Amino acid sequence: xxxxxxxxxxxxxxxxxxxxxxxxxxxxxxxxxxxxxxxxxxxxxxxxxxxxxxxxxxxxxxxxxxxxxxxxxxxxxxxxxxxxxxxxxxxxxxxxxxxxxxxxxxxxxxxxxxxxxxxxxxxxxxxxxxxxxxxxxxxxxxxxxxxxxxxxxxxxxxxxxxxxxxxxxxxxxxxxxxxxxxxxxxxxxxxxxxxxxxxxxxxxxxxxxxxxxxxxxxxxxxxxxxxxxxxxxxxxxxxxxxxxxxxxxxxxxxxxxxxxxxxxxxxxxxxxxxxxxxxxxxxxxxxxxxxxxxxxxxxxxxxxxxxxxxxxxxxxx
Numbered sequence: 001x002x003x004x005x006x007x008x009x010x011x012x013x014x015x016x017x018x019x020x021x022x023x024x025x026x027x028x029x030x031x032x033x034x035x036x037x038x039x040x041x042x043x044x045x046x047x048x049x050x051x052x053x054x055x056x057x058x059x060x061x062x063x064x065x066x067x068x069x070x071x072x073x074x075x076x077x078x079x080x081x082x083x084x085x086x087x088x089x090x091x092x093x094x095x096x097x098x099x100x101x102x103x104x105x106x107x108x109x110x111x112x113x114x115x116x117x118x119x120x121x122x123x124x125x126x127x128x129x130x131x132x133x134x135x136x137x138x139x140x141x142x143x144x145x146x147x148x149x150x151x152x153x154x155x156x157x158x159x160x161x162x163x164x165x166x167x168x169x170x171x172x173x174x175x176x177x178x179x180x181x182x183x184x185x186x187x188x189x190x191x192x193x194x195x196x197x198x199x200x201x202x203x204x205x206x207x208x209x210x211x212x213x214x215x216x217x218x219x220x221x222x223x224x225x226x227x228x229x230x231x232x233x234x235x236x237x238x239x240x241x242x243x244x245x246x247x248x249x250x251x252x253x254x255x256x257x258x259x260x261x262x263x264x265x266x267x268x269x270x271x272x273x274x275x276x277x278x279x280x281x282x283x284x285x286x287x288x289x290x291x292x293x294x295x296x297x298x299x300x301x302x303x304x305x306x307x308x309x310x311x312x313x314x315x316x317x
Contacts, residue, residue, distance in 0.1 A: 003102075003313055006030035006039075006067050008092055009078035010053055013106045013133070016306035017076055018046035024310040029072050032064035034079075039070045068095040074313055078106040081197075081206065083224060086113040093118055093129065100126035104312045106133040106305055112206040115213040116221040130312035135207045136160060138304035139297045140311070141283045145214055148287055155286040156211045157255035162279030162300045163191045163198035164232050164252040168265075169277045172240040172249060178233060190279060200231035201263040204254040208263060211256035222261055230264040243267055249275045 002025040007014050010033040021028050030039040031049055038044050038060025049059045065088075068075065075096040077089055086109030093110050096103045098121070105111060110118050111131050122129045132142045145153050159165050163185060170181045182199065185191035197203040205227040212222045232252055243250050251274055253266040268274045273294045276282045281299025286292055298304040 002026050003073040003316065004029045004071070005074050005076055005313065006032075006070055006072035007076045007078060008032050008064075008067055009076075009080070009107070010049070010059065011078065011080070012302035013305045013309065014076070014078035015050055015053065016302035017078065017309055018049060020303065020306050020310060021046070024314065026074075026310070026313060030067045030070040031059060032062075032067045033059055034064065036060050037062040037064045037067045039067065041071050068092055069099075072101065074102040074104055074316060076104050076106070076309055076313075077110070078309070081108040081112075083109065083113060083202075086110045090114050090117070094121055097121045097125035097127045097129070102127045102316050103129045104133070104309055104316075105129065105131040106309055108134045108206045108210060111213065112209045113223050115210075115223075116218040119218050128316060130315065131210070132312045133305045133308035135210050136281050136283055136295075137297070137299040137301060138307050139281060139283060139295050139299060140308070141211070141285070141295055142214060143311075143315075144285060144293065144295060145211075148285075148290070150215050150217065152288045152290075153215060153285055154288060155255065155257045156208075156215070156283055157253060157274075157286075158283035159251050159274060159276055159281055160204040160207045160254050160283065160299060161198050161201075161252060162281060162298075163195060164201075164204070165276065165281070166190050166279050167199065168232060168235065168240070168250055168252065171235070171237055172244055175237055175241065177237055178235065199233050201229040201252065201254075202231075204252060205229045205261065205263045208254040208256040208261045212258070212261050215256065216258050227261040227263065229262070232265055235265050244270075251275060 027043045036058035089107040090110045254263040282296035
């Protein structure tokens with residue numbers, strides 16, 4: 001059965017949700033960016049909203065914060081990830097759950113930084129929280145862990161940031177320095193104007209924190225402060241060259257277990273599953289009974305991540 005969606009955030013993911021919702025059988029009844037909102041119980045026109053957005057016009061006349069009180073079935077939280085108190089995303093989650101509505105998150109903040117609180121709110125609500133899109137873009141890693149049962153999974157590790165992987169791949173292939181390849185990645189749209197979270201390991205660490213929280217169900221709950229994180233800014237071309245000569249590659253590897261979260265550049269054999277190239281992501285799930293599972297694909301991008309969002313919507317009762 002189709003759901004009525006309220007979409008908070010009209011960046012790459014939010015706009016793709018607007019574009020794809022109808023093809024998945026759902027209707028968007030509200031949308032907000034940081035400046036304004038549009039709310040219509042009969043359904044909004046996503047194309048018209050995006051034309052206004054692209055023209056740098058207000059997308060509507062309502063206050064953005066009014067969206068959480070609109071008449072909808074599912075709140076899609078796609079505002080930018082924030083650290084620490086995870087605001088305003090956490091308050092959006094709370095407002096929806098306190099009125100017994102479902103929440104689907106693309107925003108990593110509430111699940112990475114305040115997992116136990118989100119779950120407590122969910123237990124007191126008729127609404128459910130889903131967050132497949134927070135880890136690995138289109139890769140259905142959280143659903144696989146859910147289906148196998150977190151108690152049957154011992155660890156998850158992999159390459160979880162496409163920007164960092166693109167940079168390491170290009171540096172190794174062309175013998176170029178970090179700053180040169182970062183500028184190239186920005187020109188190609190592979191890296192953000194501010195790529196800090198990608199290259200210093202924060203983005204991958206947040207995803208691994210979420211994986212650890214899923215494995216423990218928040219007992220104990222992890223946050224970014226619990227992760228050991230090292231980025232790729234100081235990996236010299238000479239290290240990549242030596243690795244290549246030795247039949248190995250350097251990849252930014254994140255790992256989540258019930259005990260710890262870590263992210264750091266690691267050496268892997270060039271023929272190993274973890275040696276994905278370019279912007280590809282891969283997650284390896286270690287299971288108690290079924291061995292090692294490899295899941296790879298596009299770990300970022302508007303349509304890819306929106307597909308994960310809408311898959312979560314489809315799973316809701």
